[in-house]
Amino acid sequence: xxxxxxxxxxxxxxxxxxxxxxxxxxxxxxxxxxxxxxxxxxxxxxxxxxxxxxxxxxxxxxxxxxxxxxxxxxxxxxxxxxxxxxxxxxxxxxxxxxxxxxxxxxxxxxxxxxxxxxxxxxxxx
Numbered sequence: 078x079x080x081x082x083x084x085x086x087x088x089x090x091x092x093x094x095x096x097x098x099x100x101x102x103x104x105x106x107x108x109x110x111x112x113x114x115x116x117x118x119x120x121x122x123x124x125x126x127x128x129x130x131x132x133x134x135x136x137x138x139x140x141x142x143x144x145x146x147x148x149x150x151x152x153x154x155x156x157x158x159x160x161x162x163x164x165x166x167x168x169x170x171x172x173x174x175x176x177x178x179x180x181x182x183x184x185x186x187x188x189x190x191x192x193x194x195x196x197x198x199x200x201x202x
Contacts, residue, residue, distance in 0.1 A: 080099070087146055096130070116130040143186045
């Protein structure tokens with residue numbers, strides 16, 4: 078897969094990169110994926126933010142949209158760029174991701190958020 082780069086439809090200031098081992102950066106960021114998960118945000122500059130998603134995971138389009146919305150939600154909610162967001166921050170990000178996905182018509186991705194919510198957070202949506 079060639080690296081896919083696009084602006085997030087959830088926040089135009091976020092540039093999404095889905096990268097795999099064909100991208101020269103993959104070996105550098107692979108340990109970060111192992112620490113942070115399938116995707117994470119990094120500050121690119123004051124006006125734009127960069128999101129990296131692990132393309133080696135072969136995630137379907139519904140999961141990719143969920144990851145994108147979840148990470149953008151952290152940014153919108155002002156959560157810090159730390160290795161481990163608090164449990165409350167993860168809940169807030171998934172709730173906002175659900176709303177954004179549903180609002181943009183990504184019903185399968187939104188439903189996945191609800192279906193996995195209790196498993197991820199130990200509470201019902």
